[in-house]
Amino acid sequence: MSKSGAAKRYAIALFELAKEHNQVAKFDQELRVIQQVLAENNQLYKALEAPGISLADKHAMINTLSAGASAMITNTLKLLVERRRTNEIAAVCDEFIKLSNEERGVADALVYSARPLTEEEQTNVSHTFARKVGKQTLNIESIVDSNLLGGLKVQIGNRIFDGTLRGKLDRLQKQLTTNL
Structure with missing residues (x-):
């Protein structure tokens, strides 16, 4: 394109x-x-x-x-x-x-989760992350990723918010190995 x-x-x-x-x-x-x-x-x-x-x-x-x-x-x-x-x-x-x-204060977001999100969960994710990126709301495209153990990964533009268990474990491992 x-x-x-x-x-x-x-x-x-x-x-x-x-x-x-x-x-x-x-x-x-x-x-x-x-x-x-x-x-x-x-x-x-x-x-x-x-x-x-x-x-x-x-x-x-x-x-x-x-x-x-x-x-x-x-x-x-x-x-x-x-x-x-x-x-x-x-x-x-x-x-x-x-x-x-x-114009409308909206951003597109990809939300990766281990299971399909309910409407209420999508609304909560939209409200929470829209404020973080300075928007009023998010257009959420929910993607089920069976490789995730739990948590969410949210991609808005070129920003990624990784709250997955795998991401947390990776950060903990990195923190432990750098402190040794």
Whole structure:
């Protein structure tokens, strides 16, 4: 996935449109769905980039991909395809989501645990760790890791909070070996 300045410019333009129409949260949700569909279907990317497929067919694919999405999002995706920037679609989605999260005081978090977390536990994790990173709330993606003995590992951006038993044991071992 490319992280070019062009992706950021398209995302900023789309974000400004969303703010202008009070639809930031709606666009955020729609772009997350589009991003997920593209991540799960690599063949769609290849088809959108294929030089042998007509622009009309590519527009039809974009219409199918963005079915139910706002016209502004559909038009932005079509514009990216027309300008041969199909490889930027995921980056535009990423950049828009970052802008949206920043605007709303939200951060995305990966939470690793030995068992699935209940809604109440996710809410508690969100409240606790959101304050630690200066945000209002967290979008939590819960990941069950059977290798964990217990506890949680929370990743927010490039910060990792390791409260797992394995992490505590490793820190204790390191502390004991450095004191000898």
